[in-house]
Amino acid sequence: MAVATQSQSKKNFLVRFFTMDTSGGRGTGRKLPLWRQLVLQLLCLLLLLEVMFPLMYVITMSLSSKTERPTTLRLIPNEFSLVAFKQVLNQPTANPVTFLVLLRNSTLLSFGVGALALLIAVTAAYAFSRFNFKMRQVLMVLVFIPLLMPAVGLSAPLFLLLNSVKFLNCGANVVALTPFTSCVAGVTGKVLFNLRDSLLGVGVAMISGALPFAVWNLKGYLDTIPKELEEAGKIDGASSNQIFTKIVLPLATPQLAVTFFLGFIGYWQEFALPWLFLTKPSNYTLSMTLYNMVGQYATSIPWNRFAAMSIIVAAPVCIIYIALQKQIVSGLTAGGVKG
Amino acid sequence: MATEATTVYKKRANFSRASLPYLYLAPAFIVMGVITFYPLIYQMIISFSDFALKDLLHGLSSTNLRWIGFKNYVDILTGGLPVQDFAFFRVLTYNFWWAITNVMVHVPAGILIAVLLNINGLWFKKIYRAMYVLPVMIPTIVVATVWRNIFDEQYGAMNQGLTALAHLFGSGQIVQIRWLFEYKPPIPWLLPNAPLPLAYYAMMIANFWLGWPFMCLVATGALQSISRELYEAASIDGATGAQQFWNITVPLIRPAMIPAAVYGFTLSFNLFSFVYFMTGGGPARSTEILVTFVYDLVRNLHLYGAAGAFSVIIFIVAMIVFLVTNRITHATASYSEA
Numbered sequence: 106m107a108v109a110t111q112s113q114s115k116k117n118f119l120v121r122f123f124t125m126d127t128s129g130g131r132g133t134g135r136k137l138p139l140w141r142q143l144v145l146q147l148l149c150l151l152l153l154l155e156v157m158f159p160l161m162y163v164i165t166m167s168l169s170s171k172t173e174r175p176t177t178l179r180l181i182p183n184e185f186s187l188v189a190f191k192q193v194l195n196q197p198t199a200n201p202v203t204f205l206v207l208l209r210n211s212t213l214l215s216f217g218v219g220a221l222a223l224l225i226a227v228t229a230a231y232a233f234s235r236f237n238f239k240m241r242q243v244l245m246v247l248v249f250i251p252l253l254m255p256a257v258g259l260s261a262p263l264f265l266l267l268n269s270v271k272f273l274n275c276g277a278n279v280v281a282l283t284p285f286t287s288c289v290a291g292v293t294g295k296v297l298f299n300l301r302d303s304l305l306g307v308g309v310a311m312i313s314g315a316l317p318f319a320v321w322n323l324k325g326y327l328d329t330i331p332k333e334l335e336e337a338g339k340i341d342g343a344s345s346n347q348i349f350t351k352i353v354l355p356l357a358t359p360q361l362a363v364t365f366f367l368g369f370i371g372y373w374q375e376f377a378l379p380w381l382f383l384t385k386p387s388n389y390t391l392s393m394t395l396y397n398m399v400g401q402y403a404t405s406i407p408w409n410r411f412a413a414m415s416i417i418v419a420a421p422v423c424i425i426y427i428a429l430q431k432q433i434v435s436g437l438t439a440g441g442v443k444g
Numbered sequence: 445m446a447t448e449a450t451t452v453y454k455k456r457a458n459f460s461r462a463s464l465p466y467l468y469l470a471p472a473f474i475v476m477g478v479i480t481f482y483p484l485i486y487q488m489i490i491s492f493s494d495f496a497l498k499d500l501l502h503g504l505s506s507t508n509l510r511w512i513g514f515k516n517y518v519d520i521l522t523g524g525l526p527v528q529d530f531a532f533f534r535v536l537t538y539n540f541w542w543a544i545t546n547v548m549v550h551v552p553a554g555i556l557i558a559v560l561l562n563i564n565g566l567w568f569k570k571i572y573r574a575m576y577v578l579p580v581m582i583p584t585i586v587v588a589t590v591w592r593n594i595f596d597e598q599y600g601a602m603n604q605g606l607t608a609l610a611h612l613f614g615s616g617q618i619v620q621i622r623w624l625f626e627y628k629p630p631i632p633w634l635l636p637n638a639p640l641p642l643a644y645y646a647m648m649i650a651n652f653w654l655g656w657p658f659m660c661l662v663a664t665g666a667l668q669s670i671s672r673e674l675y676e677a678a679s680i681d682g683a684t685g686a687q688q689f690w691n692i693t694v695p696l697i698r699p700a701m702i703p704a705a706v707y708g709f710t711l712s713f714n715l716f717s718f719v720y721f722m723t724g725g726g727p728a729r730s731t732e733i734l735v736t737f738v739y740d741l742v743r744n745l746h747l748y749g750a751a752g753a754f755s756v757i758i759f760i761v762a763m764i765v766f767l768v769t770n771r772i773t774h775a776t777a778s779y780s781e782a
Binding site: 108109137138141145146147148152153155156157158159160162163174175176177178224225228229231232235236238241244246247249250251252253254257258259261262263265266302309312314318320321325331344345349366370374377378381392394395396399406411415418419422423426427430433434435436437 | 462464465466468469471472473475476478479480481482483484485486502505558560561563564565566567568572573574575576577578579580581582583584585586587588589591593594597604605638653656657661662664665668669703707710714716717720721724735738739742748751752758759762763765766767779
């Protein structure tokens with residue numbers, strides 16, 4: 106590097122830009138000349154401004170005590186009112202649902218979907234990564250269908266399907282589970298549980314959308330685990346299932362965490378399916394309340410509360426990300442680069 | 445492996461080895477069977493009917509259901525749906541253009557910024573890396589709402605900023621661009637089959653904000669896995685930085701970037717919540733993409749049969765795209781060929 110850059114001074118900026126040591130190493134390289142450092146810092150700050158601009162807008166709104174939309178552009182809060190945060194924590198929606206219930210629902214839904222999708226995806230990814238079988242290509246394409254055909258496009262039949270699964274109280278201590286059993290003819294029965302109108306049903310509907318990314322991301326990583334390790338296990342007499350659970354799964358743990366988290370961002374923010382399926386306020390999730398604020402009463406959005414709620418919804422994801430940053434960056438590309 | 449085993453044992457072992465992958469795949473396919481394939485087939489069936497609100501209670505056993513053959517498909521392709529401002533091929537063209545232009549901007553931007561953040565000795569690297577990824581963490585609905593606000597005609601930050609800029613250059617004019625509602629395309633010759641309104645450019649700006657951080661994240665990971673010795677060897681051989689970039693960096697991050705680009709393409713192609721909340725497909729359906737239109741068919745117009753046919757068409761289109769890109773990905777992804 107040092108040899109090459111000596112004669113570069115008369116070349117144009119772009120060329121010089123790329124002559125810098127971009128290998129990301131530490132210590133061994135030369136120090137960056139100050140003027141270059143300053144130019145780059147300026148570039149970075151401009152990008153930071155671009156990234157932070159909408160975010161500061163939201164933060165400023167959330168700290169305002171007025172519900173109206175700000176008429177002047179303000180990116181630095183001029184008041185630090187926590188009214189909006191207090192309001193959304195006390196009564197997040199017009200319904201008598203507490204913030205904690207919404208938080209619980211969001212957590213249950215996103216962790217449930219994440220965990221189950223991960224379990225299903227890792228076994229599928231293992232099969233695609235390690236076995237050569239008939240129909241492998243075809244089945245792999247099939248796994249990607251949910252990505253091509255988003256659940257929104259399938260919402261009508263999904264609604265009908267999940268809606269048909271109900272526990273009915275037919276009276277006289279008889280409970281029927283439609284569509285498998287039904288009440289005596291003439292008795293409609295009282296609906297005790299409707300799969301469509303439950304977090305469980307919504308979760309089931311969300312799982313298949315979670316699979317393509319999880320399978321793709323995990324398969325890429327599993328491809329990088331040396332086959333020799335499994336062969337060694339085989340020689341020691343481990344069965345195929347033992348190889349999977351005792352050798353492959355532990356090695357894939359970091360990648361499982363990354364995949365879980367990247368999927369989690371999506372489920373945590375999902376509102377379209379819950380909004381279509383759920384009717385009981387006690388089942389609502391945090392992101393649904395965001396939609397509730399801007400979707401229906403679009404003309405009179407309580408801006409400061411919307412902004413406060415946005416920050417509350419985004420916060421857990423940001424915190425987990427910062428904690429896992431390193432693993433995420435290396436996990437995202439593990440498969441692509443080495444496979 | 446089992447050379448000394450008896451034939452029976454061998455057969456059984458072969459059988460269990462052969463069925464093992466299917467066993468591992470079973471959970472995934474059972475779930476997808478119920479949640480994806482069944483509704484997809486159901487959509488295919490009702491796409492040949494006039495399924496509407498009247499049939500919702502009884503489903504396929506509804507007595508009012510009429511089978512109308514390919515009428516829904518013909519209606520969609522020829523504009524015979526009872527929907528205003530809808531032309532299938534215009535929406536299709538726009539949808540492709542939208543996805544392609546997005547990826548073409550996000551991927552290079554993500555790579556360049558990742559390279560920038562990978563420069564040896566740059567200060568505050570870690571802080572920048574952590575901050576730059578924030579857009580990915582913000583719920584789409586918030587992103588879309590905020591950007592809709594920024595592009596607001598009266599109070600939007602964009603117009604206010606432009607007004608301030610105009611003042612700076614001595615013009616007293618108040619800028620009031622109708623970013624999201626002006627139908628007339630600013631560059632008419634660009635994509636004449638599907639005129640691109642101002643809203644398209646506004647959405648490109650907003651989605652740029654949303655899109656490059658993910659690509660930057662992937663590119664950063666890829667850059668970090670490139671061995672330093674390669675650069676050292678290259679500079680000993682006298683390669684300039686530009687040569688190093690094109691001959692080491694680009695080929696070595698390509699295997700990671702191509703799948704990410706394909707993923708980004710499908711994501712943009714079906715970017716439902718962002719488009720839905722930013723413009724709702726407007727003005728006059730000119731920024732409508734296929735999924736927002738099918739949502740409109742279901743949610744507002746209750747034309748389930750037509751929506752079914754539309755979903756089948758989306759599916760066929762997406763499948764073709766996927767198979768083509770999959771080809772490209774596989775052809776170039778392997779290390780040895782890159």
